[in-house]
Amino acid sequence: MTAGLVATFDKAVAGFDQTISAIEAHPDVELGEATCSRLPMTIEAGDAQGLESVTNWLQNLKGIVHIDVVFVHYE
Amino acid sequence: MNCQGTSEASDSRRQFIKSIAMAAATSAAGATTGFALPIFSNGDPILDDVAWNKAPCRFCGTGCHVQVGVQSGKVVAIAGDKNAEVNKGLLCVKGYHVGAILYGEDRLTKPLHRRGDEYQEISWSAAIEIIADRIEAAPDRFAFYGSGQWTIPEGYAAQKFMKGGLANNHIEPNARLCMASAVTGFLATYGVDEPAGCYDDLDACDVLIMWGNNPAEMHPVLFSRVVDRRSRGEKITLIDIGTRRTRTTDHCQHYLEMKGHGDLAIANGIAHLLIQNKTYNREFVESYCNFKAPDDAKPNLNGKSISFDEFVQLLNPYTPEYVEQVSGVPAQEIRMLADLFGNPDLKITSLWCMGMNQHTRGTAINTLVHGVHLLSGHFGRLGDAPTSLTGQPSACGTVREVGTLSHALPGGRVVANAEHRQQAEEFWNLPPGRINPEPGFHTVQMWESFCTPRDQGGKIDTIWVQVTNPGQTLPNLNKLFNPKERLEDKFLIVSDVYPTATTRLADLILPSAMWVEKNGLFGNSERRTQQWFKMVEPPGEARDDCWQTIAVARRLFERGMEGMKDREGRFLFEILDKNTGNAIPHWQWEHYYATNVDQHLFDEYRQFTRLKHKDLAPYSEYVKARGLRWPVVEKDGQWHETRLRFAEGFDPYVVAGRKIQFYHSTTNDDRAQIWFHPWIPPAEIPDDEYPLMLCTGRVLEHWHSGTMTRRVPELSRAMPSAYVELNAADAAAASVRNGDRVIIESRRGSIEIQAWIEGRGKPPRGTVFIPFFDESVMVNDLTLDAIDPFSKQPDYKKSAVRIRKV
Numbered sequence: 030m031t032a033g034l035v036a037t038f039d040k041a042v043a044g045f046d047q048t049i050s051a052i053e054a055h056p057d058v059e060l061g062e063a064t065c066s067r068l069p070m071t072i073e074a075g076d077a078q079g080l081e082s083v084t085n086w087l088q089n090l091k092g093i094v095h096i097d098v099v100f101v102h103y104e
Numbered sequence: 105m106n107c108q109g110t111s112e113a114s115d116s117r118r119q120f121i122k123s124i125a126m127a128a129a130t131s132a133a134g135a136t137t138g139f140a141l142p143i144f145s146n147g148d149p150i151l152d153d154v155a156w157n158k159a160p161c162r163f164c165g166t167g168c169h170v171q172v173g174v175q176s177g178k179v180v181a182i183a184g185d186k187n188a189e190v191n192k193g194l195l196c197v198k199g200y201h202v203g204a205i206l207y208g209e210d211r212l213t214k215p216l217h218r219r220g221d222e223y224q225e226i227s228w229s230a231a232i233e234i235i236a237d238r239i240e241a242a243p244d245r246f247a248f249y250g251s252g253q254w255t256i257p258e259g260y261a262a263q264k265f266m267k268g269g270l271a272n273n274h275i276e277p278n279a280r281l282c283m284a285s286a287v288t289g290f291l292a293t294y295g296v297d298e299p300a301g302c303y304d305d306l307d308a309c310d311v312l313i314m315w316g317n318n319p320a321e322m323h324p325v326l327f328s329r330v331v332d333r334r335s336r337g338e339k340i341t342l343i344d345i346g347t348r349r350t351r352t353t354d355h356c357q358h359y360l361e362m363k364g365h366g367d368l369a370i371a372n373g374i375a376h377l378l379i380q381n382k383t384y385n386r387e388f389v390e391s392y393c394n395f396k397a398p399d400d401a402k403p404n405l406n407g408k409s410i411s412f413d414e415f416v417q418l419l420n421p422y423t424p425e426y427v428e429q430v431s432g433v434p435a436q437e438i439r440m441l442a443d444l445f446g447n448p449d450l451k452i453t454s455l456w457c458m459g460m461n462q463h464t465r466g467t468a469i470n471t472l473v474h475g476v477h478l479l480s481g482h483f484g485r486l487g488d489a490p491t492s493l494t495g496q497p498s499a500c501g502t503v504r505e506v507g508t509l510s511h512a513l514p515g516g517r518v519v520a521n522a523e524h525r526q527q528a529e530e531f532w533n534l535p536p537g538r539i540n541p542e543p544g545f546h547t548v549q550m551w552e553s554f555c556t557p558r559d560q561g562g563k564i565d566t567i568w569v570q571v572t573n574p575g576q577t578l579p580n581l582n583k584l585f586n587p588k589e590r591l592e593d594k595f596l597i598v599s600d601v602y603p604t605a606t607t608r609l610a611d612l613i614l615p616s617a618m619w620v621e622k623n624g625l626f627g628n629s630e631r632r633t634q635q636w637f638k639m640v641e642p643p644g645e646a647r648d649d650c651w652q653t654i655a656v657a658r659r660l661f662e663r664g665m666e667g668m669k670d671r672e673g674r675f676l677f678e679i680l681d682k683n684t685g686n687a688i689p690h691w692q693w694e695h696y697y698a699t700n701v702d703q704h705l706f707d708e709y710r711q712f713t714r715l716k717h718k719d720l721a722p723y724s725e726y727v728k729a730r731g732l733r734w735p736v737v738e739k740d741g742q743w744h745e746t747r748l749r750f751a752e753g754f755d756p757y758v759v760a761g762r763k764i765q766f767y768h769s770t771t772n773d774d775r776a777q778i779w780f781h782p783w784i785p786p787a788e789i790p791d792d793e794y795p796l797m798l799c800t801g802r803v804l805e806h807w808h809s810g811t812m813t814r815r816v817p818e819l820s821r822a823m824p825s826a827y828v829e830l831n832a833a834d835a836a837a838a839s840v841r842n843g844d845r846v847i848i849e850s851r852r853g854s855i856e857i858q859a860w861i862e863g864r865g866k867p868p869r870g871t872v873f874i875p876f877f878d879e880s881v882m883v884n885d886l887t888l889d890a891i892d893p894f895s896k897q898p899d900y901k902k903s904a905v906r907i908r909k910v
Contacts, residue, residue, distance in 0.1 A: 031118070033125030033183075035133045035194065037328070037335050059122070061130045066335035069129030071122050077818045094331055094355075095324075097194040099184040100128035101201075102121050102173075 030080050033100035036068045038092045045092040052090070057083055128183050128193065158185055158730065159636035160626050161199045162619040163807045165252070165494030166190060166323045167628025168199055169730045172620055174639050179203040179620065188730040190303060190632070196324035198807055201816045205619070206640070208602055208815030212615035213644025223613065228645060228655075228693065234612055236659040238566045238595055239270070243667070245565040247274035247550050250508055251572035252282070252499030255624035256633070257705040258650040259502035261677065262570070263514060265657050268532045269667040269676050273510050273519055273544030274564065278572040279496060279503040280547040281579075284895035285461040286492035287504055289470020292396070292405050292894075293478075294776050295768035296516060296716055297504050300749040301453070301489025302630040302733055306330050308487030309453035311341045311444050315367060315473060316459015316901075320352040321804040323457075323493055331355055343441070345370065345433075346459065347799055347901070348829075348865040348873055358437070361868060364797060364902040366431025368465060369783040371472035373427035373438040374445055376419040378479055383446025385481025389778070392764045393478050396777040398468075405467070405894050406770050407779070418780040430783055445480040451487030452477070457495060458801065462901050467894040468781035475778040484751040484764050494629045495808070501627015505718060505734075506709065510544035515712030519543055531711050533670040546896040548889055551578055554594055555587040568597040570649045571616070575606035576809040576879050579898040580889035582853045585609070599649050604811050605879045616649050617642035623702040625726065631718075631733045631746075635726035638697070650705075651696045658691035679704050716768065717757050786902040787890035790870060794850060794904035796834065797871045800883050801901075803864075810877035826878035829863030830907070834870065838907050845910040848872070850903050853885030856910060872905065 036052075038045060042063035052058055052070065057079070061069035074080040080101075088096050154173040161168045169188030173181030182203045186193035215231040216223040226234075239246050248266050250259060254277070266275040290297045306312070306329050319327040334340055342356040345367065353359045362370065378384040395415040399408040410418070424435030444450060454477065460469045474490050482488040494500055507514045517524035525539040545553060545564065551574065556562030578584045588594055588609050598610040601618045621642040625635045642648075654677050661668035661675050668676050679688045679699055689695045703723040713720045719735040721743040726732065733745040737756045748754035750766055758765040766776045790797050805823035806813040813819045828848055830840065840846055842861045847854055857874065865873050874883040888903045 031121045031125050032200075033127075033129035035129050037332055039335055040337070059126065061126050061133070064133045066332075067133035069126060069133040071125045071129065073118075073122065078821070081818050081822070094335060095328060097184075097325075097328060098197070098200040099193050099195060100125045100181070101183075102125065102181045 030074050030077060031102045032072045032080055032098055034070050034072060034084070034087070035097045035099055036070065036087060037094045037097070038066045038068065039094050040092075041066055042068050048090045048092050052087065055083065128186070154181060155639075157637060157639055159620050159639070160497060160628070160634040160731070161195070162202050162205065162497060162812070163198050164323060165496055165499055165629040166326055167497065167626065167630070167632055167634060167731065168195055168325050169634070170195060170199060170202060172203065172639055177640055179206060179640060185730060190628070190731070191325045194325050194328060197804065198813060198819065199325070201819055202619075204816045205812040206621065210602055211643045211646065212601060212603065212613060213646055214615060215645070216613040218611045228647070231612060231614060232655050232659050235568065235597060235656045236663065239656070239660060240663060240665065242565055243270045244272055245563060246270065246272060247276070247545065247554070247564045247567045249547070249550065249567055249569045249572065249574060250275070250277050251570070252277055252279040252494065252496030252503050253571040254498060254502045254508065254649065255702070256498060256501045256506055256627060256709070257625060257702040258570070258653070259498070259506040259508045260514065260705050260709045261650050261653045263506055263508050264532060264676065265653050267513065267519065267539055268528065268534055269657060271538055271540045271667060273540050273542065274550060275508055275544060276510050276547045276550055277503045277508045278547070278574065278577060279499045280509065280897060281462070281577060282458060282495050283461050283492065283499050283504075284897040285463060285466025285470055285892050288405060288467040288892070288895040289474060289492070292407070292467060292471050292770070292777060292779065293474040294750070294766050295770040298500060298631055299489065299491045299629070300483070300751070301491045302747050303329070304747055305453045305487050305489045305491060307333065308451055309340065310450045310487065311343065311452040313343045313345065313441075313452065313454045314352060315345050315454060315456040316347070317455050317457045317493065318346070318350040318352045318801075319455060319493070320355060321350060322495065322802055324804065326493075327352065341444070347871065348867045350865055351804070358440070360433045360437050363430070363432040364786045365463070365465065365783065366433060367460060367469050368472060368781060369422060369427045369431045370433060370438060370441070371469065371476055372419055372422040372780070372783065373424055374442045374476050375472075375479055376422040377424065377439060377442030378446055379416055379419065381442065381446055383442070384479045385448065388481035388483070388764075389479060392766065392775055393778050394771050394773070394775045395780070397780045403893060409771070410780070415778070415780055445476060445482060448481060451485060452482045453487060454490045455493060457493040459901065461492070461897060462899050464787045464890050464892050464899045465781065465784060466892040466897050468779070471777070471779035472781055474776070478776055478778050484748065486748065489748075492629070497628065498626035500629060500631065501625065501633055505627055505713065510546055510550075513539070513712070514709055515714075516716035516718060517712070527715065528712070531708070532676070533672070535671055538667070547578075548584065548891055548896065548898060551584040555584060555591070557591060558593050565593065566595045566597065568599070569606055570599040570652070573600075573604045573606045573809040573811055575604065575608060576882065577876065577884065579884055579887040579900060580852050581882060581884045584889060599652055601646070602811050602815065604809070605882070614652060615644060615646040616652070617646050621646070622648045623700065625702065625706060628731065632731035633720055633726055633734065634731035635723070647693055648696065650701060651693060654701075655691045655693075787899060788888050788902060788904045790904045794906045795870065796905050796907060798848070798850070798886060798903045798905045799867075799871060799873045799901045800876050800887060801873065803875045803877065806875070806877035808877065809879065814877065825858070826875050826881040826883065827858050827860040827863065828907070829865050829867050829873040830859055830861050831867050831869045831871065832861050834872070834907070835859065835861045838909060840907070840909050847908050847910060848874070848886060848905050850886040850905045852888070855881055855883060855885055857881050872907070
């Protein structure tokens with residue numbers, strides 16, 4: 030499964046180096062280019078449970094207010 | 105076989121899909137609020153072998169648009185629609201799983217007829233005959249029960265079939281249970297239903313007050329619009345007034361925890377201080393408002409007129425200290441609210457949903473919140489609006505606008521008014537006098553009558569349920585639904601997509617098509633009408649609800665039932681082929697999609713919408729747009745939507761120079777009504793025998809009774825079953841630990857359920873919360889069926905219960 034997500038931070042993304050590094054290190058996540066407080070990314074997972082688990086992990090990272098999923102491909 | 109080639113192709117496809125996912129996310133991340141009117145573009149394919157098309161989400165009343173990706177006849181992908189003003193490409197957890205609701209393993213695919221304890225598969229023609237037999241035998245003892253999930257054409261067809269065909273007004277939607285008090289609140293205040301504002305207010309307000317409302321979980325995309333503004337550095341004050349903490353509370357600067365019905369006192373307390381502090385907007389009030397109070401001698405929705413001085417007098421007891429005493433909200437917080445409303449430089453938006461509507465004084469609290477906005481002049485500018493939200497995708501479009509309520513006709517008309525009946529008879533080409541002037545049974549009456557044996561006065565013998573699940577969602581199920589099991593002379597017909605708590609007692613089950621398996625139109629919470637086309641075939645023999653209604657009507661016509669004929673003796677739903685002039689046999693399933701039945705019904709329905717300034721555009725305009733907010737009027741060859749009603753510069757029906765004009769005023773003077781209603785306690789309050797107050801509601805992961813979302817594995821896993829949220833002190837007093845099984849009892853029933861101490865909502869001492877999505881734990885066995893006197897809506901938020909450990 031492949032999903033496109035937007036993480037919304039409580040202020041500009043640039044102030045969250047540690048969080049960004051943690052996300053960059055995750056093997057299933059690829060980051061896009063941030064726009065102020067929003068950071069686009071993709072997740073690739075073997076199944077829906079994997080997708081859900083990465084999404085939950087992201088949700089709990091420092092500075093992230095919420096995660097919106099904007100695209101999901103079920104294959 | 106070239107394995108490497110296959111692997112490369114697969115890898116390349118994977119990369120391609122990934123690049124699409126990133127493009128969608130990047131696009132959504134960069135979205136701004138400055139959108140032009142979105143026009144659908146065919147030239148935006150994002151996967152080459154997938155056909156994409158737009159549709160509104162199937163779930164709540166927000167009305168997000170999704171792009172639906174179809175491949176080989178199956179929905180394979182869902183994307184937020186970046187061209188949609190409502191969601192700007194974003195979706196909530198339910199929205200991005202919406203495609204999966206079509207593919208639960210237990211879809212109903214054949215008509216089923218109960219024979220003793222078993223169901224027998226029967227043909228559609230046999231099923232139609234059975235329904236026709238029931239109706240023909242006793243047309244006045246038949247009732248139709250639908251919902252705010254009916255599409256607009258489905259609701260319109262059911263409405264015309266019942267009121268225009270059978271001269272029977274026993275048609276109701278489940279929306280009676282969720283937003284009827286909002287309707288009566290708007291009618292009593294402005295003389296016309298539905299919000300004056302729209303979602304743009306969320307982008308413009310300085311203060312957002314949520315009255316018993318939890319948009320972070322129930323309307324998450326709307327709430328993210330507000331939270332997103334704060335993330336961009338904008339200053340916005342969020343205030344949560346509620347009986348329990350929610351995820352919304354976590355984002356708010358102020359949380360005002362109140363007792364049930366405390367909202368009545370809080371609103372009066374704000375009004376009292378606005379007057380005492382002389383911070384009410386005198387010019388606005390003197391120019392555009394009157395004052396009203398309940399007429400206790402002759403209770404009615406329009407009450408009695410009172411003077412400003414009488415209004416002041418009635419508010420006198422509502423000092424901050426008295427409000428604190430009855431509501432539980434500290435006096436300084438009441439002063440804080442009054443100070444905000446008293447500041448003309450701020451823009452204030454109020455949001456509410458079930459907390460104010462499921463309330464035995466629902467009409468009263470709705471009018472009081474409108475009144476606070478009117479009294480303070482926080483009305484008529486973007487960001488200054490009292491706005492109710494709806495929980496279903498077309499509670500507004502199908503229920504409030506088409507009027508699928510027992511007293512209503514399309515376009516804001518009512519059966520009790522002779523002129524309104526005459527208009528409908530003209531539009532429907534019916535013989536004069538066909539429409540019955542007596543309102544039918546409202547929802548609670550309808551089901552009570554159905555559950556009462558005929559020889560004991562039960563007047564409803566047959567109910568046909570479409571797109572809803574009353575066996576789980578009616579209040580006090582042991583009175584209003586479960587008795588059906590023992591009543592041999594009652595007959596329940598259920599059209600649905602999955603087995604439910606309602607099909608459990610059905611005598612005839614009809615398999616329905618859902619969402620993008622059929623054409624449709626919805627109307628969301630901000631007056632936005634949205635259209636989509638059928639994209640995939642329904643499974644097995646599942647068929648459109650609208651077709652089912654028309655097929656039954658046709659069978660009755662063929663049997664000679666007069667009601668199914670118009671003035672010239674033609675079939676009530678006749679559609680002529682433009683080329684041949686012959687009737688298209690759309691009542692036969694194989695011909696149903698030979699023409700766009702939705703378009704025919706919608707364009708007929710449009711005539712009604714101009715009668716009360718709720719004008720809709722032609723169907724073809726909705727095909728191009730991601731919805732349009734009514735009134736939609738044509739000017740210079742273009743169709744224009746309306747963001748704010750009653751305000752000059754926005755609303756085309758406001759006369760130039762009037763600034764604000766309430767042109768459907770109940771006092772016929774273009775003024776809105778500011779109401780006084782007293783605080784009174786809830787219909788049932790905890791006592792020694794039942795010491796806890798039960799509130800019911802929803803959770804983020806599930807939608808309504810869970811029949812769709814519980815079949816999505818990811819959502820079901822995230823929230824597998826219902827629970828009771830308990831305050832830690834109450835749990836300790838009952839010797840209950842986290843995860844214990846407990847019995848919850850009310851005067852009406854009992855359930856066994858798992859305890860979750862504090863839970864998500866951290867309920868205050870003396871209160872418990874149970875969500876209603878889980879059909880294995882019927883919380884509505886406990887709830888009270890007391891109703892608001894005007895809206896007839898029950899209160900699901902305040903039932904007295906007790907708890908004991910199993």
